[in-house]
Structures are given as C-alpha cells and as structure tokens.
Amino acid sequence: MNIADALSGPAKLEGIQWMLLSATTRRVLRDQLKALLPAPNMLGPCRLRHARLRPGRKLKAYYDARVRVEGTERYRVRPIVVTWRLDGKAAWRKGRDALTEMQAEALRQGVAAPFRQLTAELPEWGMHIQVSPLDAQFPQLVRLLDPRHVGDMLAAAHAASGVASDQPRPDGYAVTSIRYLPGICHVLRYDPLDAAKGGAVFAKLYTDEEGARAFRVARGVADWLAEHGESVTAVRPLAYV
Template identity: 80%
Template sequence: MNLADALSGRAKLEGIQWVLLSAAPRRVLRDQLKALLSAPNMLGPCRLRRARFKPGRKITAYYDVLVHIEGTEGYSARPITVTWGSDGQADWRQGGDDLAEMQAEALRQGMAAPFRQLTAELPEWSMHVQVSPLDAQFPQLVRLSDPRHVRDMLAAAHAASGVASDQPRPGQYAVTFIRYRPGKRHVLRYDPLDAAKGGTVFAKLYTGEGGARVFRVATQAGEWLAQHGAGVTAVRPLACVAEDRVLLYPGLSGAPLSDHLRRPSQGVARCLERAGVALHALHRLPQAVAGPLPPHDFAAEVSETARASDHIPVLVPSMGAAIDALLHRAQELHERLPLEPPTFTHGDFKSDHVWVAPAGPTLIDFDSSHLADPALDIGKFLADLQLWHTTYDQPGLEQAQERFLVGYAPGAPQERLVRARLYEAVELVKIARRVRLFDRDWESRTEQAIRRAQGVMNDLELTLGLPATQPSLSGFQKRHYTRREGLRQPSGKGARG
C-alpha cells in the first residue's frame, strides 16, 4: 500500500483506512506531534473523531490528542487536523504568513503551550499537521481561546445586554473546544470556574457578516416559537460580538433527541410529536419577520448531495451508479409534483438539533436557514430518524416517523408531505457521509443508506401511480403509505386545525 494509491482512490476503502488506521502512518503522526511538544513523553492517545476524503486531492482527519498535564496524572484533549495530499499543502502555503502571525500570537499569549509549535509539514508523506487554536481563516480564534479575553468579552456582553444583576461575574473561565474545523467552523465552550457566579456559554465563530445574519434569524425564530411553538422553544443568542465575529449562546441542560432515540419511550414519542408541531410553526414564520434569507431549491439540494457523496463512486463504483440514477430520477419526479411558495426553513432540522430539556424541547442551530420548500425540513428529519434507528439497531422507525408527522401534518398541504418523501430519499443519500470512513463496516452501512433511499423512492413512485424504476429491496420496511391509499395522514392525539 502507498499514499499515492490511497489519495487517488485506486486503493478504494482499504487505502483510506490504511492511512487512517495502520501502524506506519500513525507512528509518523505521533513522531510529528512529539516533535511539536515541549516534552515528547507528554503525548498520550490520539483519538480519531472524523475523516473526509476528496478523491484525487486529499484526506483530512480530525483528532483529539490527549496531552499529559504536568504535575498531575491527568490528560487534556487538544484538537488537531491532519491533511494528506497536495491540496492540503497548497492551502497551508497560501495562508502561510497569516498562520505564522497567528502562531506567534498564540506563543506570546501562552495559548500554544504545551506545544512549542502549532504546525508541522512532512513532504515525504504529503502531510500537514495543524494544532488548535490555529486557523488562518479565523484569526480571532486565538484570542477567543484565551480565558483572559473570554472573561472581558463576556463581562462586556453582559453589561451591554442591559440586564441588571447584583450577581458577581465569574473571574475565570475554562475554555474547551467543541468543534475545531480549520477553514470551516469552530465552536467553543466557556465554563466559569466558580459555577455559582454564572453559567456555561457557547461561542460559535464566523467569517464575514454571517454571524449577524444568524443572530437576527435565531432571535426572530425564538420569539416566534415563544408565541406559536406550543411549549417548544428555540435557543436565542446572548450576543453578537462584531469585533470578534462570534455569537454567544447560553448553555442548555438536557441532551439531544438523538441520544434519547437509543431508548424509545412514551417521552421520546411525545418529544417527536412536539418537534413536528414546532416545525410546522416555524414554516409559518412570516418572511417579513424573519428578514432576508438566501433561497434554496430542490436543484441546489440535489447538487449539494452529489458533492457530499462524491467520494462514494470512487470507493464503491456500483454505489456511485446507484446514487447517480437515484438523483437523476428524483429530479425528474420533482418536475411532476405540484409546488408551493417557499417558506422559512430551518435548513438542518435533525434530532441533533432538537434538545430535550426538563422545561421542554428546544431547537438549536439556525445557521442553515433558507427560503425554501418546507418539505426539505420534513424529509431531512424523516431521513435522520432512519439513520439513528439503523445506527442503534432499534425497531419502531415507522412509529417514530408517524409520531413526528402527527405533530406536523394537521393543516399541512397533502402535496407538501408527498414532496417530503422525495426529499427524504435525497437526504438519505446525503447523510450517508455521516458514516465514518474509518469504521470497518463503512461499506455495508453506506450501502444500507442508499438502499433505504431507493426504497423510499420506489414507494413514492408507486404512490403516484408510476412504475418503480429502482430494483425492489428485500426486507425493506414498508412505509406509511401504499399505492392504493396514497400518503396516509397521521391521526390521533396531537391533531389540530
């Protein structure tokens, strides 16, 4: 096995997993990290969290590196990104001056420690290593990782909020990376060392003016749901700090709905229904209230799906052919369906973004909100439920989807629910990328997602009286609808006019 075959895709999945999991590349990576640390023996385990493959260009892997805390027996996690391939080196060289300046600042402020340097390059492996908080696209990341700056920023944001309080403000914060994705996105968590003086705050970083738009949208959505969400709320940002290009959010208690799907219960069923109610309310949010939103149509969603899955045809050509056929058929079918005017959409409505808290469900993450077909949100959530039920090997998928539609469907146009099934098929292809490339069962789980997408498409074509163009799939669970009945409207508790 060699790196060139892995990067080109000639070595298929075996080549990708060789880079990510085999002894030789891992040893090379550990040697590079030891050289960056002030003492080599500080390096602990390197935990692979995520990986991406751009055929013919690069492999990118995201790790949490455990580093020994001096004077203790404990370790702290430090996120890093490793890129193999000429594209990764080109990106690094393009931002070389900015990276050097950021690294110098991190070293001056003590934010690099215990690392002596935050980048490493190994040409013979086409490897580039980047250690948090380094990112040339987000120059504010270094100072937003500095507890001293965090303390002053949060104090200023609290004072600017105009909310009077006699409670003393925290003097120190612990900073934790929740997400480190150089060039893409970063999320940080700020925990006061004295919990009695304040709560947890999350920080989401932006480039350009994106943060201001999300602040407006999330605030308006939160206010709308407070009036129309039937007890479901949306987390509203605490502040938009323009000079740091960051949104601050309050911490939430509870856990995402995706965690609760491991153990189905009546409480989970009620939460699914309430999520449907809240989504229907969001789709009625007036455009004049939401403000300007970028448009997003079915063609754009299909294009995004094709890009998100462009590694699959290289690794498994037969699956690539199936994806191409399905997306082509989806576009043809969409042209036959009646449409409706676009509405406010969440844009990334999934169980990870429905937070189950003691006070009731809370929706989060309005970064992807668009002016789009509301069927997009419905279809994405139905596909997401399929993914989690498959991941957890849980029965009851049909019942879970039914309960969600019980909350959403009353009063919704029938045609919207039909289009939602078309979006569900497309989203099942798109979310196949969430199967981790370094999992040994990547191929079987990815194939299962594509087969489920084909099954949804088959049933939809039969519902519309069209011949199914995809092969029948043995063992695929029957859906809510049949050719004779069409899409069955949910009934029962939760229906509303």
C-alpha cells in the same frame, strides 16, 4: 501502499483505511506530535473524530489528542487536523505566513501551551499537521481562546444584552474547543471557574455575515416563542460580537 495510491483512487476504501488506521501512519503522526511538545510522554491517545476525502487531491482527518498538563497527571483534549495532499508543498506555502504570524501570537498569549509549535510538515508523506488554535481564516480564534479576553468579552456581552442578572461576575473561565474545523467553523465553550457564578456559554465563529443573520433569526424565534409558544421555548442567543 503509498500516499499517491491511497489518494488517487485505485486503492479506494482500503487505501483510506490504511492512511487513517494503520499502525505505520499512526506511529508517524504520533512522532510528529511528540516533537511539538516539551516531552514525548506528554502525548496521550489520539482519537479520530471524522475525516473528509477529496479523491485525487487530499484527505483531511480531525483528531482529539489528549495532552498531559505539565506538572500533573491530568490530560486535556487538544484538537488537531492532519492533511495529506498529493501537491503538499505548493498548497501549504500559500498560507504559511499567516499561520506563522498566528502561531507567534498564540505563543505570546500562552494559548499554544504546552505545544512549542503548532504546525509540522512531513513532505515525504505529503502530511501537514495543524494544532488548535491555528486557522488563517479565523485569526480571532487566538483571542477567543484566551481566558483573559473571554472574561471581558462576556462581561460586555451580558451588559449589552439588557438581561439583568443578580449573579456576580465570574472570576475567570475555562475554555474548551468543542469543534475545530479550520477554514469552516469553530465552536467554543466557556465555563465559569466557579459554577455558582453562572452557566456555560457557547460561541460559534463565522467568516462572513451569516453569523449576524443567524443571530437575528435565533433571537427572533426565541422572543416569539417566549410570547406565543406556551410550553415550547428556544435558546435566546446572548450577543453577536
């Protein structure tokens, strides 16, 4: 079995299963990820979440990689995306400059850690690996994963919402990537470090004005139900930024 056979169609389901589940391809993937970390033993299990196939073109697989926190025995989940393409080099060159710039910012802001690099390519396998928070379509993702920026952003959002709160401002937030779909969408979760100072806040990223429309509709529905819904309610979005 090879990449061309698996992607071009003749191998069908067997070929896709080989690419996603075989010991050979999993070993290759793990070797590439280990090379991006300061120490190979920092990489724990990698769980396949889902995959998307474009027959004859590419296969994209989304994983949750467990990565050990330096100096501890704890692990954190880091989303990664692996793409296999028949035209790998030509396709990846197009967005390379944007990803390189974004990677540099992530390294400066500390949100890349513990990874030393956030991309890897293995041309002989037609493989490209991309680690969160890289996404050329969402350059703001680096800032939105930076706890320092998140604190100021949420404080401003709460103030602009007009909803009074007696709770003190959280001292900081733990940031978790709930959904990492480069080029499509991202969902983030912000948890106050002190649970007594507030609940979790979820953020969904959009590339166009669809986000503003979704915000208006969701807020309108929540307000209407609050007035007329009796026992039915809806979550009221905090802000659109």
